[in-house]
Amino acid sequence: MYRYDEYDQQIVDERVTLYRDQVRRRLANELTEDEFLPLRLQNGLYMQVHGYMLRIAVPYGLISATQMRMFAHIARKYDRGYGHFTTRQNIQFNWLRLEDTPDILADLASVEMHAIQTSGNCIRNITSDEYAGVAQDEVIDPRPYAEILRQWSTFHPEFAFLPRKFKIAISGGKEDRAAITAHDIGLSVTRNAQGEIGFRVLVGGGLGRTPIIGSEICEFVPWQHILTYAESILRIYNQYGRRDNKYKARIKILVKALGIDEFRRQVEADWANAKDGPGTLTEEELNRVASYFTDPDYATLSNHNSALNEFKADNRSFSNWFQRNVKPHRVPGYAIVVLSLKKLGVAPGDATAEQMDQVADLAERYSFGELRITHKQNLVLADVKQADLIRLWKEASTSGLTTPNIGLLTDMISCPGAEFCTLANARSIPLAELIAERFDSLDFQHDIGEIELNISGCMNACGQNHIGNIGITGVEKKNHDEWYQVSIGGAKGNNSSIGKIIGPSFTFNQVPEAIDRLLQVYLRERIEAERFIDTVRRIGHAPFKEHVYATTFEVEQEEVTDKSVVTPAQYSVPFYSPRF
Amino acid sequence: MKIIKNKIIMEDDWNVLRLNEQETAEDIVVKPGKQIVPLKVWLAQRSTLQLRSDLGVWLASDERPETIKDDLQQFSVIAVDFPRFADGRGYSIAYNLRVHLSYTGELRAIGDVLRDQFFYMQRVGFDAFAPRPDRSIEDALKGFSDYSEVYQVSYDQKLPLFRRVQRKGRLATGSVNE
Numbered sequence: 001m002y003r004y005d006e007y008d009q010q011i012v013d014e015r016v017t018l019y020r021d022q023v024r025r026r027l028a029n030e031l032t033e034d035e036f037l038p039l040r041l042q043n044g045l046y047m048q049v050h051g052y053m054l055r056i057a058v059p060y061g062l063i064s065a066t067q068m069r070m071f072a073h074i075a076r077k078y079d080r081g082y083g084h085f086t087t088r089q090n091i092q093f094n095w096l097r098l099e100d101t102p103d104i105l106a107d108l109a110s111v112e113m114h115a116i117q118t119s120g121n122c123i124r125n126i127t128s129d130e131y132a133g134v135a136q137d138e139v140i141d142p143r144p145y146a147e148i149l150r151q152w153s154t155f156h157p158e159f160a161f162l163p164r165k166f167k168i169a170i171s172g173g174k175e176d177r178a179a180i181t182a183h184d185i186g187l188s189v190t191r192n193a194q195g196e197i198g199f200r201v202l203v204g205g206g207l208g209r210t211p212i213i214g215s216e217i218c219e220f221v222p223w224q225h226i227l228t229y230a231e232s233i234l235r236i237y238n239q240y241g242r243r244d245n246k247y248k249a250r251i252k253i254l255v256k257a258l259g260i261d262e263f264r265r266q267v268e269a270d271w272a273n274a275k276d277g278p279g280t281l282t283e284e285e286l287n288r289v290a291s292y293f294t295d296p297d298y299a300t301l302s303n304h305n306s307a308l309n310e311f312k313a314d315n316r317s318f319s320n321w322f323q324r325n326v327k328p329h330r331v332p333g334y335a336i337v338v339l340s341l342k343k344l345g346v347a348p349g350d351a352t353a354e355q356m357d358q359v360a361d362l363a364e365r366y367s368f369g370e371l372r373i374t375h376k377q378n379l380v381l382a383d384v385k386q387a388d389l390i391r392l393w394k395e396a397s398t399s400g401l402t403t404p405n406i407g408l409l410t411d412m413i414s415c416p417g418a419e420f421c422t423l424a425n426a427r428s429i430p431l432a433e434l435i436a437e438r439f440d441s442l443d444f445q446h447d448i449g450e451i452e453l454n455i456s457g458c459m460n461a462c463g464q465n466h467i468g469n470i471g472i473t474g475v476e477k478k479n480h481d482e483w484y485q486v487s488i489g490g491a492k493g494n495n496s497s498i499g500k501i502i503g504p505s506f507t508f509n510q511v512p513e514a515i516d517r518l519l520q521v522y523l524r525e526r527i528e529a530e531r532f533i534d535t536v537r538r539i540g541h542a543p544f545k546e547h548v549y550a551t552t553f554e555v556e557q558e559e560v561t562d563k564s565v566v567t568p569a570q571y572s573v574p575f576y577s578p579r580f
Numbered sequence: 581m582k583i584i585k586n587k588i589i590m591e592d593d594w595n596v597l598r599l600n601e602q603e604t605a606e607d608i609v610v611k612p613g614k615q616i617v618p619l620k621v622w623l624a625q626r627s628t629l630q631l632r633s634d635l636g637v638w639l640a641s642d643e644r645p646e647t648i649k650d651d652l653q654q655f656s657v658i659a660v661d662f663p664r665f666a667d668g669r670g671y672s673i674a675y676n677l678r679v680h681l682s683y684t685g686e687l688r689a690i691g692d693v694l695r696d697q698f699f700y701m702q703r704v705g706f707d708a709f710a711p712r713p714d715r716s717i718e719d720a721l722k723g724f725s726d727y728s729e730v731y732q733v734s735y736d737q738k739l740p741l742f743r744r745v746q747r748k749g750r751l752a753t754g755s756v757n758e
Contacts, residue, residue, distance in 0.1 A: 005747055007729050018726050022696065030715075038666050039696055121666065151731045151741075157703035158675055158734065161668025227732075227740075238672045273680055278743060279733040285742035291749035 001062050001370055002147045002292040004112040011154065012109045015116060019043055020102035027099070042122055042160065044115030045101055049420050052096045055118040056108060060128035060146040060170070061089030061373045063113075065360035068371055070111045072356035078104055083356065085341060085349040087413055087464055088167075089127050089373045090118060094420055116154060121162045123153035123234070127169045129177040130374040133293060134382045136330045140189040140197055142172035144290040145226065148281065152227050159234050163241035164249035166234070167206075179375065179492045181205045181213045182467055184251045185230060190220070198222040203233060203263070204255030207461035211498045212252045215260040217267065223286070228279045232271040236263065296368040296383055301333020305386050318393055320404035320442060326389065335386050337367075339379040339396055340403040340411065344436050347429040348414040349377030358399040366392050375464075376413055378406065408445040409453055410436045413464055417457035417474070418482075424457030426474025426482035431455060431511060438512040448519060451532045452491070467492040469533045470515060471499045482508045488518060488544055489536045502545045509555040517548045582717050584709040585686070587724055589717055592710075594636055594657060596690055597621065616659050616690075619643050622651070630654055638690060641669040645677045652683050657708070662691035671704045678705035678735040695723030705735035 004012070026036040040046075044055040056071075071091055075083050078100045079093040086092055096104070108114055118125050128146045129135065149168060153159075159166070171178035172189040180186025186202035198220045205214025221229045237251045240258075255263045312319040327336040339359060341349050351359075359379055363371045366388050367381035374380055379401070384392060396402045405411045412435065415421065417428025432455055439445060454468030458476075465471030471487040483505040490499030506514050519532075521544045526535045536544070583592040594614045599605065605620035610629065616636030622629060629635055638659035639645060652658075658677065660670040670689065677683040688708035689701050698709060702724060711720045731741045741747070 003750065007741060007745070007747065010729055011727060011731075014727050030719075035665065035694060035696075121668075154731055155700075155727065156732055157700035157730075158671045159668070160700050161666050161671070163668075235672050235675075239669055243667060243669075277733070278739050282742060285747070288742070288747055288749040294750070 001064060002059075002143075002289065008151075009109075009112070012112070012114045012116075015043075015114060016102065016105045016109050019105055023098060023102050038120060038161070041120035042117055043101075043105070043120075044118030045098075046119060048094065048422055049418075050095055052098050052101065053092055053094050053420070054096050054101060054104060054115055055086070055090050055092045056113060056115045057118045057125040058090050058113075058373050059150050060126055060132070060143060061130055061375075062132075062143065063371050063373065064111075065363040065369045065371065067111045067113055068356050068360040068363070070107060070113065072353040072360070074104055074107060075353040075356065081353045082350055083353075084347070084416065085351065085373050085377050085379070087349075087375050087377060087415075087462065088125060089130070089375055090125060091373070092416075094416070119165070120160075121164050121166075122160050123156060123162075123166045123168065126150055126153070127167070127178055127183075127375065129171050129173055130372045130380050131177060131327065131336055131382065132172060133295075134329050134331070134334075134336055135173045135175075135177075136328050137174040138172055138330065139174060139191060140172045141290075141293055142170045142178075142187075142189050143293045144286060145187070145189060145199075145223070146170050147289050147292070148227070148285070149230070152230075156234075158231075159238060162234070162238055163243045164246065164251075166237070166251065168230070174494075176493050176496075177375075179464070179467065179496070181496045182207055182211075182464070182492065183214065185233060186214045187226070189223075192220050196222060199226055201229065201233075204252040204260070206250050206252045207464060207466045208250065209247050209459045209461075210250075210252065211461070211466040212256065213496060213498065214252075215255060217260060217264050224281045225275060227281055228274040228277065229267075229271055231274060231279065232267045235270050236266045240266075295331075298331050298334065298383070299385070301331075301385065301387070303332050303386065305333075308386060308389060311390050317404070318390065320446070321393055321402050322389070324404045324406045324408060325402065329383070331383075333386055335384050335389060337381040337384045337389070337392060337396075338374070338406045339381065339401040340405055341378050341401070342405055342411050342436070343400050343403045344410070344440055345433065346400075347416075348412050348432050351379075355399050355401065358396075359401065362392060362396060376406075376411060378411070404442065405445060407450045407452075409439050409448055409451050410445060411452075412436070413452070413454040413468065415456050415463035417455075421457060421462075423460055424474060425476045426457050426484060427508070428455045428457040428463060428474065431472070431484070431508060434509070435512050435515060438516065448522070449529075449531055453515070454490075464492075466490050466498045467496060468499060469531075469536070470518060472511060475505055484508070484511050486511070486514050486518075486548075488541065489533070491533050500541055502541060503549055506553070507555075510553045513553055513555060514548055518544055521547045581710070581713070583688070584711065584717065584721065586707055587721065589721065596638060596659065596710075614656075616657060616688075619647060622648070626651075636688075639673055641667050641673070643673075645673050645681055645683075649681050652681065652685070655685065657686040657688055658683065659688040659690045659710075660706075662689060662693055662697075665692045665694060665697065667692075671700060674701070674705040675735060695720035698723030699726040703730065703734040703736045 025031045046053045080095045084092045132143050133141045166184045168185045169178040169180045169183040170187040182205045188200040201218045202214035203217040241254045242248045325338045367383045372380040414428045414432040418424035452469045454464045455472045456463035456465040457474040465473045467490045473485045475483050485505045487499035487501045491497045522532050596616045605624040614634050622637045636657035689706045690710045733740050
């Protein structure tokens with residue numbers, strides 16, 4: 001993976017110094033909260049329900065064992081022994097004190113990490129394919145480009161105060177695993193007919209209140225020009241993106257208003273000034289960055305492993321895990337292992353400090369000391385010898401990381417929801433838990449097969465509800481009760497689509513029953529090995545809608561007087577809060 | 581009033597003319613002396629204003645620098661207004677003035693201008709700053725040296741880091757786990 005040189009380190013160290021001074025000025029009231037707000041946000045610090053929440057950047061989801069141990073240290077020293085891995089491949093700590101945050105950043109800088117631009121109206125942390133470099137269908141490894149874009153976007157002077165946040169995703173496989181159609185800029189690294197490397201560039205995709213699939217602005221931008229081209233897109237957006245209404249401020253609204261052809265014309269007119277200028281990427285720089293992403297020291301092995309096959313035949317738990325959580329690797333004799341953070345009773349994406357230390361150990365023993373964080377809030381060991389799988393499975397099982405549910409119903413995406421987030425209308429994590437309890441049967445989950453269930457506590461859609469096969473969104477109602485809209489038909493990947501709401505919303509306790517009814521229709525209507533999403537596409541929404549609303553819901557109502565003061569289930573101690 | 585110019589605090593006698601609701605660009609009487617007038621006033625009163633020896637113009641964040649592309653030599657100073665700290669359009673206006681329109685005179689940031697923006701502002705081409713008067717201008721000077729190195733091209737730095745210095749690749753460093 002990439003390592004900082006003296007320049008990278010110096011920039012991050014200077015950021016810590018600057019941020020420390022900003023916090024000092026805030027505490028001394030030399031900065032008002034209004035002035036401090038955009039500064040702390042550009043450093044990933046939010047004020048949430050219980051305290052300050054710090055979002056730490058994990059560039060394109062790739063981290064070392066050493067860095068993971070630092071997360072464990074931060075969880076223990078400054079937080080409550082937990083961290084929360086997010087859909088943007090980052091990690092968040094929820095219970096921090098403002099005074100501690102400069103020290104946390106200094107600790108992070110000591111392992112080449114930071115929280116730069118993880119929030120605020122700027123270019124955010126760049127996300128990518130969690131199987132980059134090891135996927136069988138990879139055309140080009142996107143990681144060197146992701147790192148080059150990370151450096152280019154870091155403290156870009158022109159784009160620190162954009163109309164709204166700006167997210168770039170980059171993918172290099174035949175199958176898109178980075179949801180590039182749902183980003184402000186989506187990049188697909190590819191080869192043209194001449195065999196040259198470049199990017200298919202999408203622009204104006206996004207979720208939130210106005211979900212839109214990105215439009216192709218350029219079929220092929222040669223790799224040398226990607227920085228200047230991206231800069232021109234940003235420059236047009238910075239000047240013309242709406243600033244009068246934060247819900248209409250994302251680039252997707254501008255692209256929609258101008259039309260993709262006019263937007264492209266403006267971008268290319270600006271680009272004509274910068275194209276082939278000094279901002280053009282050099283072969284030397286690409287090679288330098290790519291040198292950090294060369295293959296690790298793979299052994300020469302074969303895919304045949306009789307011990308593995310025997311154990312699979314004897315051990316149902318292992319074979320379930322192997323079937324769901326082990327993915328094919330491009331190098332013979334190796335496998336990609338997904339460690340599930342979706343165990344029943346645990347908030348999706350949460351990991352304890354002990355688990356972080358344990359996965360760091362596993363990474364060192366079995367996967368060249370590296371880990372990835374996935375957009376589905378799981379962890380990946382990307383380079384495991386197939387011969388080590390049984391041992392790895394046994395060890396990871398003792399840490400509660402082998403729930404065999406990757407890609408299944410309980411591998412849900414969930415945002416933190418109203419217990420943690422000031423934007424949310426409704427709770428997400430307890431709903432995820434209620435759903436997980438209802439469909440805990442592994443046989444049932446395997447029968448349902450591949451399905452994506454995504455939950456967001458509000459229409460800002462951090463839980464990516466729009467691209468879930470089943471999407472659940474907390475909605476605001478007049479009496480402040482928790483209500484949830486349910487949509488079906490959303491999907492990510494090459495064939496991505498935005499889900500459609502099936503009808504009137506549900507109460508918290510009705511949601512599992514509504515999902516059950518959707519699944520009943522699927523089981524009734526599916527043909528052979530058809531996935532849930534395929535059935536929805538084939539038969540349309542009507543049969544689902546009809547069945548879900550055919551009979552009344554008989555479920556007990558749970559009284560929640562004030563959802564914002566509910567102590568989250570996983571924390572039994574009362575919380576510290578700067579808000580009260 | 582004091583401003584910062586080329587990183588030095590100095591007295592400044594330019595007046596920034598802002599129209600109130602009753603005044604119009606056509607009818608406002610521009611007083612004698614060093615006046616930085618709104619773009620609208622320049623456009624409305626160009627024939628008389630261009631006779632002045634010392635004139636400045638300021639652009640609002642939603643105005644386009646291309647509007648004055650043929651007039652640049654008329655102004656001793658061009659200012660860009662930041663109505664709010666978080667309105668970042670002024671950065672692209674400055675960049676376009678410097679890079680695309682080749683403006684070389686004084687470029688001044690006015691409005692909600694605070695030290696934590698200085699580093700970025702100087703990068704895109706601002707060389708004069710009228711920081712908000714309720715803050716210490718001496719403290720504000722520190723804002724120019726937030727970072728000693730930058731990655732990307734802008735007006736102040738014509739070459740990206742990778743073209744300026746020899747950066748070493750992987751073989752020169754150890755593993756992160758050592």
